[in-house]
Amino acid sequence: MLQAAWLALTDIWTPPFRAVLWKSLALTLALLILIWFGLQALVVMFADWPSQPWIQTSVAVVTGFGLVVGLAFLIAPVSALMAGLFSDDIAAVVEATHYPQDPPGRGLPFFKGLAATLGFTATVILVNLVCLFLLLIPGVNLVAFFIGNGYLLGREFFEQAAARFRPVEAARELRRQNAGLVLAGGFVIALFLAIPILNLLTPLFATAFMTHLNKRVTGSRPVGN
Numbered sequence: 001m002l003q004a005a006w007l008a009l010t011d012i013w014t015p016p017f018r019a020v021l022w023k024s025l026a027l028t029l030a031l032l033i034l035i036w037f038g039l040q041a042l043v044v045m046f047a048d049w050p051s052q053p054w055i056q057t058s059v060a061v062v063t064g065f066g067l068v069v070g071l072a073f074l075i076a077p078v079s080a081l082m083a084g085l086f087s088d089d090i091a092a093v094v095e096a097t098h099y100p101q102d103p104p105g106r107g108l109p110f111f112k113g114l115a116a117t118l119g120f121t122a123t124v125i126l127v128n129l130v131c132l133f134l135l136l137i138p139g140v141n142l143v144a145f146f147i148g149n150g151y152l153l154g155r156e157f158f159e160q161a162a163a164r165f166r167p168v169e170a171a172r173e174l175r176r177q178n179a180g181l182v183l184a185g186g187f188v189i190a191l192f193l194a195i196p197i198l199n200l201l202t203p204l205f206a207t208a209f210m211t212h213l214n215k216r217v218t219g220s221r222p223v224g225n
Contacts, residue, residue, distance in 0.1 A: 004212035005188050011208045016093045024086050024203050031078055077124040087160050090207040098222035105164025120156050146190045154186020157210035178217050185213050
């Protein structure tokens with residue numbers, strides 16, 4: 001698993017990944033900026049006290065801090081959404097670069113993949129909203145963040161990688177057969193997600209990592225290893 005994580009980390013910076021890297025990063029940042037301004041406009045709309053400027057200032061400071069914390073938690077669902085848009089491109093690069101001896105995988109049909117992505121993104125948003133509310137309970141919030149995101153992201157990214165080579169139900173069964181390894185891999189993704197700035201690259205890292213992990217559990221090895 002450590003080798004798979006290292007290969008995924010080094011893959012991100014290679015020339016074949018750069019086109020996907022810039023597109024994914026640009027869309028992730030654009031979406032986060034739109035969410036920021038949208039939430040800020042919403043707060044201003046419902047918190048207008050012209051006769052009490054000190055209240056406005058206090059609310060602006062508190063909400064500004066709250067928005068920063070909220071956006072940090074939104075990285076996970078945004079990553080899930082970006083992964084759905086670029087997972088096939090990323091997986092194809094990993095497969096062609098490290099596993100040229102294997103037949104290439106195939107992505108899901110567009111609308112089926114889109115429906116799965118939106119459903120998964122909604123689930124990740126719900127889990128991270130719960131984690132956000134748990135910020136008031138010291139210690140519990142971090143545990144909830146790692147367990148929730150580790151399980152969900154590990155499951156989804158592994159199944160996406162596996163489904164390129166088998167039916168969706170068979171991909172889920174493969175994930176169940178390797179539940180412990182996939183969960184541990186999910187915790188690695190959650191740890192990556194917790195690192196500021198670097199976490200913007202989560203869709204690329206997680207997809208490449210689980211592509212390597214899927215290959216490993218099915219008996220394939222990268223060229224040169």
